[in-house]
Amino acid sequence: MQHYPKSIRNLIQNLAKLPGVGEKTAERLAIHILRRPQNEAEHLAQSILAVKQSVRLCASCYGLSDAEHCHICENPARDPAILCVVEQPADMIAIEKSSAFGGMYHILGGALAPMEGVGPEDLRIGELLERVTSKGIKEVILATGTSVEGESTAAFIAQQLSGSDVRVTRIASGVPVGGDLKYIDKMTLKCALDGRHVL
Amino acid sequence: MQHYPKSIRNLIQNLAKLPGVGEKTAERLAIHILRRPQNEAEHLAQSILAVKQSVRLCASCYGLSDAEHCHICENPARDPAILCVVEQPADMIAIEKSSAFGGMYHILGGALAPMEGVGPEDLRIGELLERVTSKGIKEVILATGTSVEGESTAAFIAQQLSGSDVRVTRIASGVPVGGDLKYIDKMTLKCALDGRHVL
Numbered sequence: 001m002q003h004y005p006k007s008i009r010n011l012i013q014n015l016a017k018l019p020g021v022g023e024k025t026a027e028r029l030a031i032h033i034l035r036r037p038q039n040e041a042e043h044l045a046q047s048i049l050a051v052k053q054s055v056r057l058c059a060s061c062y063g064l065s066d067a068e069h070c071h072i073c074e075n076p077a078r079d080p081a082i083l084c085v086v087e088q089p090a091d092m093i094a095i096e097k098s099s100a101f102g103g104m105y106h107i108l109g110g111a112l113a114p115m116e117g118v119g120p121e122d123l124r125i126g127e128l129l130e131r132v133t134s135k136g137i138k139e140v141i142l143a144t145g146t147s148v149e150g151e152s153t154a155a156f157i158a159q160q161l162s163g164s165d166v167r168v169t170r171i172a173s174g175v176p177v178g179g180d181l182k183y184i185d186k187m188t189l190k191c192a193l194d195g196r197h198v199l
Numbered sequence: 200m201q202h203y204p205k206s207i208r209n210l211i212q213n214l215a216k217l218p219g220v221g222e223k224t225a226e227r228l229a230i231h232i233l234r235r236p237q238n239e240a241e242h243l244a245q246s247i248l249a250v251k252q253s254v255r256l257c258a259s260c261y262g263l264s265d266a267e268h269c270h271i272c273e274n275p276a277r278d279p280a281i282l283c284v285v286e287q288p289a290d291m292i293a294i295e296k297s298s299a300f301g302g303m304y305h306i307l308g309g310a311l312a313p314m315e316g317v318g319p320e321d322l323r324i325g326e327l328l329e330r331v332t333s334k335g336i337k338e339v340i341l342a343t344g345t346s347v348e349g350e351s352t353a354a355f356i357a358q359q360l361s362g363s364d365v366r367v368t369r370i371a372s373g374v375p376v377g378g379d380l381k382y383i384d385k386m387t388l389k390c391a392l393d394g395r396h397v398l
Contacts, residue, residue: 003295005265007253011246017239019231025219031289032218034250034263040216041251045244047210051233052240054206064233066204090230096202 008034060131062107062124064089072096072105079103081138085128085157087111087145095143103141106131111149112156125157132166139167146173207233259330261306261323263288271295271304278302280337284327284356286310286344294342302340305330310348311355324356331365338366345372 004012008030015026033041057063058070065071072078072092082103086092092105108123120126132140142157144150158168174192175184184192203211207229214225232240256262257269264270271277271291281302285291291304307322319325331339341356343349357367373391374383383391 003292005254005263005269007246007249007265008263011250014239014243014246017235017243018228020224020227028219029217030250033247034254036216038251040213041247044213044216045247047206047213048232048240048244048247050206051210051229052237055204055233064204064207066206070204093202 004030057107061092061105062109062127063092063105077102081136082141083128083132083137083139084141084143085154086143087150087153091143091145101141103139108144108153111144111147111153113149120156123153125160128157129160132161132164137166139169142168142170256306260291260304261308261326262291262304276301280335281340282327282331282336282338283340283342284353285342286349286352290342290344300340302338307343307352310343310346310352312348319355322352324359327356328359331360331363336365338368340368340370342370 002009011030011033012023012026015021015029016023018026021029033044054066055064056066058065058073059068060073061070063070063072067074079102082101083106084092084095084101084103085106085108086095087108087110089107092107095101095105106124106128108125108128110118110123112118112120112123128140131137140157140161142154144153154170158170161168172191172195173188174195175181175188181189201208210229210232211222211225214220214228215222217225220228232243253265254263255265257264257272258267259272260269262269262271266273278301282305283291283294283300283302284305284307285294286307286309288306291306294300294304305323305327307324307327309317309322311317311319311322327339330336339356339360341353343352353369357369360367371390371394372387373394374380374387380388
């Protein structure tokens with residue numbers, strides 16, 4: 001590293017802070033950037049700054065957005081009466097990629113984790129309850145993770161909504177599509193059996 | 200990808216142009232950048248721009264440099280009478296990392312490849328010959344690659360320098376240190392035998 005000019009060393013150090021990028025990879029990336037045309041490097045640098053400047057949380061669902069409301073909340077074709085509750089924006093993206101959902105989202109910003117000091121007030125649960133009552137939501141799909149934290153978050157929200165007449169559902173747990181039963185863990189198999197349905 | 204706001208899509212596309220970075224990795228890097236503090240993203244963006252602005256080729260050896268002359272050419276402790284000729288700046292860095300050489304470098308900018316239209320005039324061979332005669336060089340170590348192109352480039356330069364009284368040497372080819380003989384290719388073994396020396 002010390003054999004490179006200072007500006008390259010600097011770039012290598014900054015690139016090496018990215019996840020999964022070690023010093024060797026950072027070196028390769030830096031040399032690549034050095035070799036590519038000026039405008040390509042400028043576009044990369046500008047897009048890094050732009051993402052920090054323009055991305056904010058959507059005012060209704062708290063997903064990633066360039067504007068006050070995200071393109072999903074702004075989309076009139078989507079059903080505003082069904083809310084899918086997820087932990088993180090990445091979970092919302094994953095569900096969007098599946099094209100299996102046509103309603104709106106609500107991003108909690110995490111899951112309940114008392115051991116790490118994450119309580120209900122640290123998540124957007126209050127905002128969810130407010131939204132459910134004020135926006136005429138008919139169904140809340142709890143799509144938090146299937147970890148202990150995700151399950152307890154789902155249970156907590158279900159309990160909070162138990163007094164209202166909104167339908168509260170939980171995504172199914174079971175054997176992944178294409179999964180081989182002999183490699184599936186006991187808990188998942190139990191979920192798959194408990195959640196069996198008539199064909 | 201289309202589920203992300205435009206600025207994130209843009210960053211993902213620009214990151215995916217880096218070598219070894221696919222769309223999935225680019226997505227992960229973009230989300231990482233989004234989560235990190237503003238100043239970390241700024242440092243990364245600025246170092247990308249800085250590397251393009253400040254890095255140029257050293258006026259004597261044509262290695263990577265922040266100034267007119269690189270830190271190796273400027274170093275009075277190095278022997279200016281021995282020139283190590285390499286194809287690319289990366290080769291120079293590799294030799295520097297080995298700490299096995301205390302002279303100066305000359306970077307050709309490639310190797311002769313007639314099939315791809317790379318002739319002597321496309322490399323810094325003229326500059327090398329000029330440097331050898333004008334700077335009182337005593338030894339030229341040809342450290343071009345051991346590929347066909349590297350070998351023919353070394354042979355060509357050796358021929359060009361054959362009239363002068365400078366000592367022209369070629370780096371040794373042979374079995375890598377720690378290499379297992381049974382996995383070494385025939386050509387390398389032949390080189391190792393041809394290049395044997397008295398113990």
